[in-house]
Amino acid sequence: MDYQQIIEEVYQEVQEENLRGKVADYIPELARVNPDQFGIALVDLKGNVFGVGDYQVPFSIQSISKVHTLTMVFHVFNSKLFSRVNVEPSGNPFNSIAQLEFEKGVPRNPFINAGALVITDALCSKFEKPIEQISDFINEISGKNCVSINDSVKKSEQNHGERNTALAYFLKSYKNFNNNIDEVLDVYFSQCAIEMNCVDLAKSFSYLANDGFSIFANREILSESHARRVNALMLTCGFYDEAGEFAFRVGLPGKSGVGGGVAAVMPHKFSIAVWSPELNEKGNSVKAIKALELLTDKLSFSLF
Numbered sequence: 383m384d385y386q387q388i389i390e391e392v393y394q395e396v397q398e399e400n401l402r403g404k405v406a407d408y409i410p411e412l413a414r415v416n417p418d419q420f421g422i423a424l425v426d427l428k429g430n431v432f433g434v435g436d437y438q439v440p441f442s443i444q445s446i447s448k449v450h451t452l453t454m455v456f457h458v459f460n461s462k463l464f465s466r467v468n469v470e471p472s473g474n475p476f477n478s479i480a481q482l483e484f485e486k487g488v489p490r491n492p493f494i495n496a497g498a499l500v501i502t503d504a505l506c507s508k509f510e511k512p513i514e515q516i517s518d519f520i521n522e523i524s525g526k527n528c529v530s531i532n533d534s535v536k537k538s539e540q541n542h543g544e545r546n547t548a549l550a551y552f553l554k555s556y557k558n559f560n561n562n563i564d565e566v567l568d569v570y571f572s573q574c575a576i577e578m579n580c581v582d583l584a585k586s587f588s589y590l591a592n593d594g595f596s597i598f599a600n601r602e603i604l605s606e607s608h609a610r611r612v613n614a615l616m617l618t619c620g621f622y623d624e625a626g627e628f629a630f631r632v633g634l635p636g637k638s639g640v641g642g643g644v645a646a647v648m649p650h651k652f653s654i655a656v657w658s659p660e661l662n663e664k665g666n667s668v669k670a671i672k673a674l675e676l677l678t679d680k681l682s683f684s685l686f
C-alpha cells in the first residue's frame with residue numbers, strides 16, 4: 383500500500399474542490415490563522431511517517447485533547463466515572479447546555495464539552511500538576527517534546543469562556559464536579575490550547591490503532607479492551623451531532639477540534655491527522671472530513 387501516493391492524491395483532489403467553511407471565531411485568537419492551510423500526516427504501525435501539504439505546521443488541537451485526557455483517567459472512567467459521564471451520542475452541539483438539565487447533570491459522553499469538563503475534573507483529582515502531566519503524557523506518546531500551549535489562545539478562550547463556565551457551574555449544582563471550578567477550567571483551556579503538527583498528533587493517536595500499545599512510548603497506554611472502547615466512543619461521539627455522518631462517509635473512529643484538526647485511526651493499520659481551519663456549521667473541518675472520506679474510498683477499507 384503506497385500511503386504517500388494515496389494521501390498526495392487525496393490532497394490534490396480536495397484542493398481542486400475548493401471547499402469553503404468558516405474559521406472558528408468564538409475563540410477570537412483562532413480566527414487569526416491563515417484559513418487556506420491544509421495538511422495530512424499518516425503514521426503506520428512501524429512508525430513510518432507520510433505527509434503532504436502543511437503537515438509540519440503546528441495548530442491548536444482543541445477538542446482532540448479530550449481523547450488524551452480521557453485516556454489518562456480511563457481506568458477510573460471505566461469503573462467509577464461511568465456514573466458521572468454516559469457513553470451515548472448526544473445528537474446536540476458540542477457546547478449544548480439544554481440536555482444536561484434534562485439528564486440531571488450527567489453528560490451524554492466524554493467528548494461534548496460538559497463530559498470533557500467532568501473528565502478534566504477527574505484528572506485534576508488524580509494528578510497534582512495536571513497541565514504539566516497532560517503535556518508530558520502527549521509528549522511521551524508522540525515520541526518527542528512537541529507540545530506547546532499557546533497562551534494567547536488559552537487567554538482568548540478564557541476571556542470568552544462563559545459557556546464552559548456555565549457548564550461547570552451547572553455540573554457542580556448536580557454535584558458532578560469535585561474540584562475548584564476556576565482551576566479545572568484553567569486546565570481545560572490549557573489542554574485545548576495545545577499546539578502540535580499533524581505528524582506528532584497522528585503519532586499521539588498511534589496506540590489507538592495498535593490495541594493500546596504505543597510504539598513511540600514503547601509501553602502499553604491502555605489495555606486492548608480499553609483501547610477498543612475509546613475507539614467506540616470516538617466513532618459514536620467524536621464528531622458530536624455529525625458523528626453519524628462521519629461514520630457514514632469515512633467509517634473510522636476519529637476526533638475533531640475547532641482548530642480544524644481531525645485525528646483518526648484505522649485499527650491495526652495506521653493513525654492519521656488532517657488539518658485545515660475552515661469548519662462546517664457543526665464545528666468540524668470541511669477539508670479534513672472530505673480528505674478522510676476520499677482516503678477510505680481509495681483504500682477500499684474502513685472499519686466496515
Ligand code: DON
Pocket residue numbers: 443444445446476477495539546574638639640641664665666
Ligand atoms: O471548549 C471549547 O469550546 C473549545 N475549547 C473546544 C471545542 C471543540 O474543539 C469542538 N470540536 N469540534
